[in-house]
Amino acid sequence: MESPSQHPIQSVTVVGGGLAGLAAACLLADAGYEVRLLERRPYLGGRASSYEHPGTGEVIDNCQHVLLGHCTNLAALYQRLGVGEAIRWFDRMTFVEPGGRRSVLEPSALPAPLHAMPAFLRAPAFSRADKVAIARGMAAFIPPLPPDSAENFDQWLLRHKQTPGAIERFWKPIMVSALNEDLDRVSVRYAGQVVRLSLLRSPEAGRMGVPRIPLSDLYSRAAGYIEARGGRVHLRTAAEDASWSEDRQQWTVRAQNQSFSSDALILALAFEGMSKLLPSLPQNQEAERLAANLERFEHSPITGIHLWFDREITDLDHAILLDRTIQWMFHKSRLQPEKRSSAAGSYIELVVSASKSMVEMQRQEIIDLALAELGEFFPAVREARLLKAAVVKEVRATYSVVPQLDLFRPTAVSPWPRAFLAGDWTATGWPATMEGAVRSGCLSAEALARAAGKPARFLEPDLPARGLMRLLP
Numbered sequence: 001m002e003s004p005s006q007h008p009i010q011s012v013t014v015v016g017g018g019l020a021g022l023a024a025a026c027l028l029a030d031a032g033y034e035v036r037l038l039e040r041r042p043y044l045g046g047r048a049s050s051y052e053h054p055g056t057g058e059v060i061d062n063c064q065h066v067l068l069g070h071c072t073n074l075a076a077l078y079q080r081l082g083v084g085e086a087i088r089w090f091d092r093m094t095f096v097e098p099g100g101r102r103s104v105l106e107p108s109a110l111p112a113p114l115h116a117m118p119a120f121l122r123a124p125a126f127s128r129a130d131k132v133a134i135a136r137g138m139a140a141f142i143p144p145l146p147p148d149s150a151e152n153f154d155q156w157l158l159r160h161k162q163t164p165g166a167i168e169r170f171w172k173p174i175m176v177s178a179l180n181e182d183l184d185r186v187s188v189r190y191a192g193q194v195v196r197l198s199l200l201r202s203p204e205a206g207r208m209g210v211p212r213i214p215l216s217d218l219y220s221r222a223a224g225y226i227e228a229r230g231g232r233v234h235l236r237t238a239a240e241d242a243s244w245s246e247d248r249q250q251w252t253v254r255a256q257n258q259s260f261s262s263d264a265l266i267l268a269l270a271f272e273g274m275s276k277l278l279p280s281l282p283q284n285q286e287a288e289r290l291a292a293n294l295e296r297f298e299h300s301p302i303t304g305i306h307l308w309f310d311r312e313i314t315d316l317d318h319a320i321l322l323d324r325t326i327q328w329m330f331h332k333s334r335l336q337p338e339k340r341s342s343a344a345g346s347y348i349e350l351v352v353s354a355s356k357s358m359v360e361m362q363r364q365e366i367i368d369l370a371l372a373e374l375g376e377f378f379p380a381v382r383e384a385r386l387l388k389a390a391v392v393k394e395v396r397a398t399y400s401v402v403p404q405l406d407l408f409r410p411t412a413v414s415p416w417p418r419a420f421l422a423g424d425w426t427a428t429g430w431p432a433t434m435e436g437a438v439r440s441g442c443l444s445a446e447a448l449a450r451a452a453g454k455p456a457r458f459l460e461p462d463l464p465a466r467g468l469m470r471l472l473p
Contacts, residue, residue, distance in 0.1 A: 007249035009418065009452035010034055011262040015239045015253060015277075018046025019434055020422040021268030022222045023077055023441025025231065027458045028079075028448065035231035036260055038253065040238035043216050044223060046270070047397065048434060056077040056306070056388045061215045063304040063394050064330045064351050069207035070197045071435035072460040073442055081221045087209040088335065094319045095125045095169070096329075098376040102319075107203035111467025113142060125322060130165040137162055137171070144473055146188060153191040154184040173320050174198075177327060179431050180353045180398045181234040181300050187403045190431045202466035209294050210318065210335050233256075234353045241280030242267075244416060251419065264446050264451070267414065268422035271297045271399055286415030293408035297425060301354035302397035305370045306332075306390040309346045324373040325357070326350045345387070350374065355393070363391045398427050398432035412440070412447040420444040420451075432469035 010033065014025045015038030029035045043049055044388045050061045067074050067087070078084045083393050092106035099376040103123035107115040121131065137160050151159075153175060157167055172183060178194045198206045210400040211218055223233040234255075242265060251265040267274060275294045281287060305326070312333075319329045350370050352358060358366055367389045375381040399405075409427040412420050422444035423437065430436030442458040465472070 009263040012264040013253050013260050013262040014266045016268035017044040019437035020441040023438040024422055024445045025226050026265050026386040027445040029226045029229040029231045035226055037233045038237045039235050040241055042235050045216055045219035048215045050216040053390045056390050059214050060306050062392055063302050064349050067209045068198055070205035070463045072463055074435045076460045084217050086213045088212050090208045096196045096319045097322050097379045112469045113200035125169050125446055127165055130163050133163045133166040134170050141192040145192045148187055148189040150403050151188050152184050152403050153186040153188050156188045169322050176353050179401050181400045182354050185400055185402050187401050190401045201469055207461050212336055226228050243281055263417050265419040266422055271425040282416055284415055296408040298400045299396045300398050300400045301355050301395045303352045303358045304392040305350040307348045308385040308387040311384050313348045313384055314378045321377055326370055326373050327352055366391050394404055401431040412444040420447045
């Protein structure tokens with residue numbers, strides 16, 4: 001491959017308008033590259049999107065997405081797009097038991113990692129034995145994270161003598177929601193990362209951010225951002241193949257009777273999309289290895305249940321629901337101002353992560369189950385009238401962060417010249433999250449800048465540790 005000075009990289013085609021592609025495209029457009037973004041859907045944001053549901057006439061998110069304070073790169077993308085103020089931050093987490101009893105976890109004046117201890121000790125959801133076990137388990141993640149191994153998190157919990165109550169009421173709700181997978185299919189390293197970054201590092205790191213506006217409104221501004229810097233965004237444009245010209249030192253992407261040529265290429269696709277495109281790309285030994293590695297990835301589903309009631313059923317903005325199938329409640333008519341109306345109703349979204357049991361269930365079965373369980377937490381549901389409902393199954397919501405999957409996650413450098421990989425499934429050091437996707441876009445942009453002979457740092461620094469955690473590596 002010839003040097004960048006002989007064939008400079010000035011233009012780039014980004015295939016994929018999810019968070020990874022948006023992050024890469026925005027950063028490179030800012031850095032002066034001519035960017036062309038291709039997205040097969042009619043909107044940007046990928047799996048983090050919203051749309052008008054045909055059965056209800058309401059604009060709904062495909063699933064509730066949240067971020068935490070330690071998601072520095074996602075927060076930076078929001079600031080770049082001018083939507084940082086559209087995130088509402090919370091520093092308390094409410095656990096609700098069937099029957100309605102609440103336990104609130106929130107920070108205190110104690111230094112990290114002890115900042116949540118007073119609230120934790122008061123929480124009635126956990127027995128004394130549960131609290132001792134949970135504290136012991138969390139303490140195991142204060143030192144540097146262990147390397148990835150064949151052990152899954154369920155095995156780790158048993159080895160660390162966690163009580164059934166601690167597992168069912170603490171570890172399971174937090175980890176299944178954070179990693180969208182069952183405990184016996186979760187890498188210990190990434191479970192430890194959730195604990196260390198979200199619960200121990202600092203009060204700021206554990207804050208939860210919830211969008212005030214529909215997800216597509218968050219990301220639609222990216223098109224204007226890119227085009228204001230000389231780029232182009234092409235929606236409803238699915239890449240069919242990509243070819244490399246050694247003579248011209250350029251890539252040509254063919255998409256629905258159109259051709260797009262550029263000096264470099266970023267493939268910012270989900271792992272299944274990358275697998276589908278691979279046969280059309282130049283073949284070599286490294287490409288064969290990538291194809292084999294992609295076969296190691298599996299999907300895990302998420303189900304969102306949207307319910308509209310004729311009255312307010314709870315004063316909570318959000319809650320973790322214990323001991324039942326439904327796991328999270330988001331009070332959308334309180335969280336999103338545009339969802340409020342003069343009528344005293346409630347729009348509620350319930351989330352079931354790793355919802356494998358719901359994939360084959362019928363819509364009405366899911367609604368009936370959700371209503372029955374929701375009434376156990378909030379008695380007002382039993383008197384309320386359900387006005388309308390929607391069920392959204394994201395069968396391919398995330399990849400499963402199983403033990404030792406990192407052995408098969410590729411870096412941003414691809415098997416082809418001047419082509420780079422992005423996507424939450426690449427080697428970001430993060431699991432399947434919005435932050436992981438944005439980080440992958442940053443890493444692919446950095447790899448391209450290095451190849452262009454113009455090294456640049458696009459990845460944001462991590463949120464600093466506070467309190468006693470500053471003393472640890």
